[in-house]
Amino acid sequence: xxxxxxxxxxxxxxxxxxxxxxxxxxxxxxxxxxxxxxxxxxxxxxxxxxxxxxxxxxxxxxxxxxxxxxxxxxxxxxxxxxxxxxxxxxxxxxxxxxxxxxxxxxxxxxxxxxxxxxxxxxxxxxxxxxxxxxxxxxxxxxxxxxxxxxxxxxxxxxxxxxxxxxxxxxxxxxxxxxxxxxxxxxxxxxxxxxxxxxxxxxxxxxxxxxxxxxxxxxxxxxxxxxxxxxxxxxxxxxxxxxxxxxxxxx
Amino acid sequence: xxxxxxxxxxxxxxxxxxxxxxxxxxxxxxxxxxxxxxxxxxxxxxxxxxxxxxxxxxxxxxxxxxxxxxxxxxxxxxxxxxxxxxxxxxxxxxxxxxxxxxxxxxxxxxxxxxxxxxxxxxxxxxxxxxxxxxxxxxxxxxxxxxxxxxxxxxxxxxxxxxxxxxxxxxxxxxxxxxxxxxxxxxxxxxxxxxxxxxxxxxxxxxxxxxxxxxxxxxxxxxxxxxxxxxxxxxxxxxxxxxxxxxxxxxxxxxxxxxxxxxxxxxxxxxxxxxxxxxxxxxxxxxxxxxxxxxxxx
Numbered sequence: 001x002x003x004x005x006x007x008x009x010x011x012x013x014x015x016x017x018x019x020x021x022x023x024x025x026x027x028x029x030x031x032x033x034x035x036x037x038x039x040x041x042x043x044x045x046x047x048x049x050x051x052x053x054x055x056x057x058x059x060x061x062x063x064x065x066x067x068x069x070x071x072x073x074x075x076x077x078x079x080x081x082x083x084x085x086x087x088x089x090x091x092x093x094x095x096x097x098x099x100x101x102x103x104x105x106x107x108x109x110x111x112x113x114x115x116x117x118x119x120x121x122x123x124x125x126x127x128x129x130x131x132x133x134x135x136x137x138x139x140x141x142x143x144x145x146x147x148x149x150x151x152x153x154x155x156x157x158x159x160x161x162x163x164x165x166x167x168x169x170x171x172x173x174x175x176x177x178x179x180x181x182x183x184x185x186x187x188x189x190x191x192x193x194x195x196x197x198x199x200x201x202x203x204x205x206x207x208x209x210x211x212x213x214x215x216x217x218x219x220x221x222x223x224x225x226x227x228x229x230x231x232x233x234x235x236x237x238x239x240x241x242x243x244x245x246x247x248x249x250x
Numbered sequence: 251x252x253x254x255x256x257x258x259x260x261x262x263x264x265x266x267x268x269x270x271x272x273x274x275x276x277x278x279x280x281x282x283x284x285x286x287x288x289x290x291x292x293x294x295x296x297x298x299x300x301x302x303x304x305x306x307x308x309x310x311x312x313x314x315x316x317x318x319x320x321x322x323x324x325x326x327x328x329x330x331x332x333x334x335x336x337x338x339x340x341x342x343x344x345x346x347x348x349x350x351x352x353x354x355x356x357x358x359x360x361x362x363x364x365x366x367x368x369x370x371x372x373x374x375x376x377x378x379x380x381x382x383x384x385x386x387x388x389x390x391x392x393x394x395x396x397x398x399x400x401x402x403x404x405x406x407x408x409x410x411x412x413x414x415x416x417x418x419x420x421x422x423x424x425x426x427x428x429x430x431x432x433x434x435x436x437x438x439x440x441x442x443x444x445x446x447x448x449x450x451x452x453x454x455x456x457x458x459x460x461x462x463x464x465x466x467x468x469x470x471x472x473x474x475x476x477x478x479x480x481x482x483x484x485x486x487x488x489x490x491x492x493x494x495x496x497x498x499x500x501x502x503x504x505x506x507x508x509x510x511x512x513x514x515x516x517x518x519x520x521x522x523x524x525x526x527x528x529x530x531x532x533x534x535x536x537x538x539x540x541x542x543x544x545x546x547x
Contacts, residue, residue: 027324050350051272052425063489064323066273068482071424072538079426080272080297081358084351089370108374112347117380123335125327127349128298128319132371161374173373174394 003231005186006250007239008203009143010036011231013097013184016141021094022046024133025056027065029143030097032243032250039238048087050129052078061244084129088136091176096137098130098180102155103144105217106195107162107180109134110155117157127159134160139181146185146214153217163195187211189228193220201226253442253519256468257283260438264313265405266293268357268436269302272427273323273487276479277410277442278302279472279519285309286513295404297353297428301478301495304328305513307343308505314344316402318353322499325492329499339502347381352399354428359401360435372397407436409461410476412483413451414443418466421458424482430460438467444484446471454545474523474530485533 006029013033017023019042025034035058038045047056051066055075062070071077078087087093100109101124111130115121134140140162144150162180163169170179183190187210188202198220199211204227211219231239244250251259261267261284269277281302284292288311294303295316300323306312308330315331322328334343348356355367368387378384378397387398409429411420418441422429433439441461446469452459478488478495498504516522523530 051274052427063325063492064273064487066323066425066427068274068424068480068486068535071482077423077425079430080350080354080428081431084354085369088351112376117376120336123320123327123332125321126317126319126347127375127377129350131349131375131377132351132369135371135373135375158374158376164374169374175373176370 001233001236003236004250005145005203007231007236008228009184009186010239010250011235012189012228013141013143014040014235016182017042017045017095020044022048022092024048024050024088024093024096024137026097026099027062028099028249030099031062032239033143034097035243036235036238039242040235048083048093050080050083052080052083054078054087061246061248084132088132091136093133093137094139096133096140098133098140098142098160100142100144100160102150102152103142103183104151104155104162105153105197106164106166107142107183107192107197108155108158108164109142109160109162110157112157112159114156130160134162134177134179135175136177139178142180142183144183144185146187148214148216151215163192167195169195187214196220198222199225201228203228204230251468251470253279253283253470253472254287256440256470257287260406260440260467261289263289264291266295267406267408268295268404268432269408270296270427270429270432271410271476271479272297272425274425274427274479275410275422275429275481276300276302276476277408278477278479279475280408280440280442281306282513282519282522284311285509295402297350298323299328299331301328301492304330304499305509307331307334308340308499309509310340312343314346316346318348318350322492322495324489326496330505333502346383347377348384348399349377352384354431356399356402357428357431357435359399360403361431364401366398366400368396368398370396402435404432404436406438406440407432408440408442409433410442410472410481411460412443412481413445413447414441414469415447415449415452415463416469417449417463418461418469419449419452419459419463420461420466421452421455422460423458426460433461433465439465440468440470441466442470442472442475444473444475444481472519475519477523477530477533480533483535485530485535488529488533
């Protein structure tokens, strides 16, 4: 079955989630990835949304992070103090999903401004919960379509720290969380080696040249490069018929 | 009290205000009344400014915005806010930004009348470089460095709830955001309710009471008062309107036309609701009741 780049981003991310993990979910593609995993290989995945829904089982695609469908049939609904203080800072979050307008060589993410802060070329929404998720979640998965503009060598503004300027910097700052563990783009998947983004798999039909043409630095490539498994028919059926029947994100 | 009376009494020019509610229970009725009464120079605080502050900013009510995520959830940017930041239209606006946890921490410190709140956050982020109110402190017990943000104590908090009694004892279910902290942090609290109920209804289910009446300054009965936000169990979020706002707010003329029709063109929330009864009906919540619990002993 043919599929879109967003669909392979969703299936590739979904497979990185292990059953039982407690996951801080974002809206859009991360939400699809988490709910796909919950329907297939990770039925005990715990979905937490920063709005306060814990163990959410949304029956419809949430348009916003505070959709009422996240409350109905959830395990718990708590205040945002509970979410950020007791769940996130308390070390209870295994996986945090982040997206961003820009992500750089060391996994630092910008959702604040393009250009200078005082005189922005484009004013973006800001941190939301992203800064603390980046610092506190045990690991972070990033979903972002890549281009030279969105994957610069250094972001214009560090909203959410990755490995800063390389290996060991998170430890020096005393950050409890492990930082970014994978980046899933429209072309392939990356992991972090010595704090640096490293291409580990290419989506079917994509080449290293495609990757190099759409990234702002001389990117590291793993010695053995894998091919990202294509979405299965069952995965595509669930995404298209159950999770996003109006095809808002795919 | 009517919304006009409550805003007239408890929101003055130059005040620091917080209208809380995270996606859920946002008091658009209060925001519209603030616009109608032409309040100026407000310091407007909210985690997510949302459409309600976009409207107040575009209407010229706000001098300074204190926030942590400024977008139209699920639908793009807030264009009136962007016009104020990027072009100074209708006038320039100051911004003071945190992350969500930073804003939650500020209100928590404010609610407990502490000067600041310590948190494990902001290390390696550029946010402290553009906001001098995000500081570092050394823990006197362990010697480790933590971030600290100052207390936020607004003049007035406005909180919409599903039900309250006439004394302002207020009950919420569904997402609770940071409303309790916002209410306890503020000098005055306006409770806006979908339903006014007898005190006996509140007393029959005391675990659901988020805000006690004795910290509340005004109670306003305002059905459909959150639209296009939502009230769990009453009406759904009007996602179509949030998407439509993208085009309305992008164009200054369409923005003005919206305010003329839906804010200045109606006397109050009841008229606003009356003008769109079909939409209200179409958003009515489905039924998902929970098991009663036994409070006996």
